[in-house]
Amino acid sequence: MNGRAGNARTWFVVLGLSLGPAVGNGFARFGYGLVLPAMRSNLAWTYAQAGWINTANALGYLIGALATLRLMTLIGPARLFQWGMALTAVSLCASGMTNDFLALLFWRLTAGIGGAPVFITGGVMVAAAFKSDASKNALAVALYFGGAGFGILLSAVVVPSILGRFGAPAWPLTWWALGLASFAALLPSWWSSRQADFDAPSTGAFIATQPPWGKLIPSLVGYLLFATGYIVYMTFMVAWMKENGATGLAIAATWAVLGFGVMLSPFLWRPLLASHASGFPLASACVATGVGGILPLLIPNLSGQILSAAVFGLSFFIAPAAVTTFSKKNLPQVQWGMAVAMYTTVFAVGQTLGPVGAGWLADAVGNLSWGLTIAAAILFASGLSAAFQPALSNPSTG
Numbered sequence: 001m002n003g004r005a006g007n008a009r010t011w012f013v014v015l016g017l018s019l020g021p022a023v024g025n026g027f028a029r030f031g032y033g034l035v036l037p038a039m040r041s042n043l044a045w046t047y048a049q050a051g052w053i054n055t056a057n058a059l060g061y062l063i064g065a066l067a068t069l070r071l072m073t074l075i076g077p078a079r080l081f082q083w084g085m086a087l088t089a090v091s092l093c094a095s096g097m098t099n100d101f102l103a104l105l106f107w108r109l110t111a112g113i114g115g116a117p118v119f120i121t122g123g124v125m126v127a128a129a130f131k132s133d134a135s136k137n138a139l140a141v142a143l144y145f146g147g148a149g150f151g152i153l154l155s156a157v158v159v160p161s162i163l164g165r166f167g168a169p170a171w172p173l174t175w176w177a178l179g180l181a182s183f184a185a186l187l188p189s190w191w192s193s194r195q196a197d198f199d200a201p202s203t204g205a206f207i208a209t210q211p212p213w214g215k216l217i218p219s220l221v222g223y224l225l226f227a228t229g230y231i232v233y234m235t236f237m238v239a240w241m242k243e244n245g246a247t248g249l250a251i252a253a254t255w256a257v258l259g260f261g262v263m264l265s266p267f268l269w270r271p272l273l274a275s276h277a278s279g280f281p282l283a284s285a286c287v288a289t290g291v292g293g294i295l296p297l298l299i300p301n302l303s304g305q306i307l308s309a310a311v312f313g314l315s316f317f318i319a320p321a322a323v324t325t326f327s328k329k330n331l332p333q334v335q336w337g338m339a340v341a342m343y344t345t346v347f348a349v350g351q352t353l354g355p356v357g358a359g360w361l362a363d364a365v366g367n368l369s370w371g372l373t374i375a376a377a378i379l380f381a382s383g384l385s386a387a388f389q390p391a392l393s394n395p396s397t398g
Contacts, residue, residue: 026151261313
């Protein structure tokens with residue numbers, strides 16, 4: 001389909017696919033940060049136990065990413081996307097059906113396994129949109145990842161409302177609510193995955209055309225460090241606010257600002273993503289995220305928390321958009337899926353380290369402030385590493 005009608009249809013496909021990050025990230029991964037204080041209070045967890053719950057999700061994400069490396073060309077990105085969405089929705093509902101720690105670890109693991117193929121395959125399909133228009137392509141990629149902001153925003157409305165009315169013991173209701181919202185997203189997201197114009201290469205071509213991994217080390221290391229740092233904020237920021245006397249309304253407002261920031265970030269970062277083929281956009285996003293992460297400790301009041309959420313939200317989801325755009329600008333299309341899957345794999349490794357490490361530190365020192373401080377430092381280090389990533393000598397748009 002050509003012309004305006006074709007463009008409109010493509011944008012609808014992109015928006016439908018963006019429900020993937022809304023479910024897999026906004027609900028399944030980041031929603032836990034809102035539910036954590038209630039679960040920790042009701043279930044008498046240590047911070048390390050609370051961290052393990054999100055580390056389990058990250059481990060699942062790692063398993064899912066590794067599986068996607070193999071399955072991408074065997075069953076196709078659209079089917080992987082659909083299966084991942086369904087598995088994530090089931091896992092969210094199941095998380096509200098038990099208070100057993102090991103069972104919760106399992107369902108968080110399962111949510112991660114479902115979320116990884118959604119994130120990877122959706123990103124690959126969106127990267128193929130508007131191939132001949134770099135600016136529209138960059139916006140499409142950023143809008144896709146910005147879908148997580150919608151999930152964060154909806155979580156900010158739903159979770160504090162339930163907990164504010166029924167108290168900490170009602171945390172299972174929050175998982176059921178997020179799970180039902182995920183099931184509601186299945187139909188439009190599945191439709192979009194069927195409409196996406198992406199031809200998966202054959203398995204043989206996929207294996208024979210590996211990306212030049214050695215040339216990608218600065219951005220891979222930067223992305224690993226980014227994942228280690230940002231997930232500490234997203235896991236423990238709300239708990240830190242509760243620790244420092246924040247009200248439910250303040251928490252809801254802060255999380256909503258974070259979600260709005262993610263939704264607005266594509267428009268702010270679009271020119272940078274479109275105009276650079278190097279690691280500069282990733283480095284910039286990492287540093288800006290670090291600034292957002294340290295702000296509540298420098299300005300320890302509600303204004304600082306809101307400002308922190310705004311800066312963090314406007315920045316942190318640009319990192320995955322940046323590595324996807326980098327792959328698209330520097331690699332032939334046959335390598336996009338492998339590259340995005342590898343970036344997601346190192347990202348998942350980083351995410352396994354952050355939550356449990358920060359939780360152990362919090363138990364040792366008696367508060368979460370040191371963990372958030374170290375996480376911000378790691379984010380600045382990730383920006384430094386990514387800044388050394390050059391554009392490849394012979395970039396290809398596929």
